[in-house]
Amino acid sequence: xxxxxxxxxxxxxxxxxxxxxxxxxxxxxxxxxxxxxxxxxxxxxxxxxxxxxxxxxxxxxxxxxxxxxxxxxxxxxxxxxxxxxxxxxxxxxxxxxxxxxxxxxxxxxxxxxxxxxxxxxxxxxxxxxxxxxxxxxxxxxxxxxxxxxxxxxxxxxxxxxxxxxxxxxxxxxxxxxxxxxxxxxxxxxxxxxxxxxxxxxxxxxxxxxxxxxxxxxxxxxxxxxxxxxxxxxxxxxxxxxxxxxxxxxxxxxxxxxxxxxxxxxxxxxxxxxxxxxxxxxxxxxxxxxxxxxxxxxxxxxxxxxxxxxxxxxxxxxxx
Numbered sequence: 328x329x330x331x332x333x334x335x336x337x338x339x340x341x342x343x344x345x346x347x348x349x350x351x352x353x354x355x356x357x358x359x360x361x362x363x364x365x366x367x368x369x370x371x372x373x374x375x376x377x378x379x380x381x382x383x384x385x386x387x388x389x390x391x392x393x394x395x396x397x398x399x400x401x402x403x404x405x406x407x408x409x410x411x412x413x414x415x416x417x418x419x420x421x422x423x424x425x426x427x428x429x430x431x432x433x434x435x436x437x438x439x440x441x442x443x444x445x446x447x448x449x450x451x452x453x454x455x456x457x458x459x460x461x462x463x464x465x466x467x468x469x470x471x472x473x474x475x476x477x478x479x480x481x482x483x484x485x486x487x488x489x490x491x492x493x494x495x496x497x498x499x500x501x502x503x504x505x506x507x508x509x510x511x512x513x514x515x516x517x518x519x520x521x522x523x524x525x526x527x528x529x530x531x532x533x534x535x536x537x538x539x540x541x542x543x544x545x546x547x548x549x550x551x552x553x554x555x556x557x558x559x560x561x562x563x564x565x566x567x568x569x570x571x572x573x574x575x576x577x578x579x580x581x582x583x584x585x586x587x588x589x590x591x592x593x594x595x596x597x598x599x600x601x602x603x604x605x606x607x608x609x610x611x612x613x614x615x616x617x618x619x620x621x622x623x624x625x626x627x628x629x630x631x632x633x634x635x636x637x638x639x640x641x642x643x644x645x646x
Contacts, residue, residue, distance in 0.1 A: 335498035335519035340422045345413040347505045348601040357414035363612050364407040370619030371396035373633070381632045387465040388454075388574075391447045392622055394474050395577070398440045399615035405432040406508040406611055413507065426509040427489035433611065434511060435485040437585075438532075440614070441540045442477030444578050448547040449473075451571050456554045484532050491528060496520050507604055533589070541582060548575075573625040580617045584610035 345353055374396045378384045406429070412418040421429070454461045488511055496518035506513040515525045551571065558564045588606040591598050623629050 335500060336502075337497050338423060338499055338502045340420050340502065341426050341509070341514070342503045343409070343413060343419050343421055343507060343509075344503060344505050345410065345419065345507050346601050346604050348599060353414040357411055360407065360414070360608070360612075361411055363616055364403055364411070367399060367403045367612060367615035370623075371400050371615060374619045374622065374629070377629055377632045377636075381628060383628050384632075387450045387461075387470045388447065390467070390470045391443055391450065391474070392618075394443050394477075395440065395618055398436050398443065399618060401432060401436045402440070402611050403615045405429055405436070406608070410507045410608070421509065426504075426514065427493060430492075430509040430511055430514065431485055431489050433508065434488060434532075435481040437611075438484055438536050439477050439481035440581060441536050442480055443474065444574075444581060445540050445543055446470075446473040446477060447574050448544040448578075451574055452547045452551055454570065455551050455567055484536065487528060488525075488532075491525050492518075495524065496522065505600060505604075507608055510607060537582070537585065537589075544578060573622050576621045576625070577614070577618050580621065581614045584613050 344350070346356060349356065375393055378389045378393050409418075409421065409429070450465055453464050457464070492514060496515070498519040499517045500519055501517055504513050504517065511529050512526075515522050515529070518525075548571070555564050555567050558567060584606070588603075588610050591603060591606060623633060
């Protein structure tokens with residue numbers, strides 16, 4: 328590490344604190360965090376396996392669900408193993424390049440997940456407002472291109488974040504990041520140089536992703552609700568809205584923790600730092616845990632397939 332002016336330095340690594348202020352509870356915090364990570368991994372792998380083996384689920388909505396499962400696995404795995412290593416072994420050090428890579432994966436795949444939710448809203452709009460053309464509009468190729476577009480958008484939006492840090496902010500006041508992972512603003516606030524470009528770009532991307540995506544999803548559901556209200560019977564309206572229930576729940580599970588974490592970070596200056604960090608970790612863990620549960624509970628085909636697997640596994644084998 329090179330030191331300049333006895334204040335700023337060029338670090339080769341950073342030091343993650345885990346949950347600042349709760350270091351004495353790290354070993355105990357590892358139990359719920361480790362359990363939640365295990366549930367997220369098992370749940371999302373189960374969803375992928377069920378959709379792959381059940382041919383009746385080879386439909387656009389379930390292909391998008393598989394994309395969500397992969398994204399949730401990447402999101403949780405990009406942070407949780409390192410956090411558990413901090414809790415269990417005190418492995419707080421992280422190399423500069425590893426830190427920037429973690430930052431990219433966290434923010435990129437959160438952006439990709441928002442894009443997939445937008446694509447799923449489009450799928451529900453076509454399925455309800457133009458059902459006769461749903462299969463011709465949402466072909467397997469179109470679903471694949473929508474998923475690829477969401478991925479490329481995430482890379483295009485988030486790629487400059489670590490590059491701007493690498494190229495514009497070589498000097499830092501301290502190596503200690505008061506966070507459990509390399510979140511963008513947690514790193515930028517340690518820099519000695521002018522961080523206005525980094526701050527503005529981060530805020531701009533947050534606006535583009537969270538605000539515009541949520542507005543587009545809301546607009547699609549306004550049109551969906553208008554179409555549903557035009558149906559002749561209450562049973563038809565209820566049944567049609569039921570097909571959107573899982574998607575609406577998943578959207579709320581994704582956007583509400585992010586909104587709460589962002590608002591407390593921006594305006595909750597009196598909120599203890601460990602609350603900020605816990606919220607930041609929860610918004611990376613809650614969607615991967617709850618998305619498989621929501622779809623398993625609300626989707627008949629997934630529920631029946633899981634029950635069939637469980638029954639097959641518990642039946643005694645003939646010798």
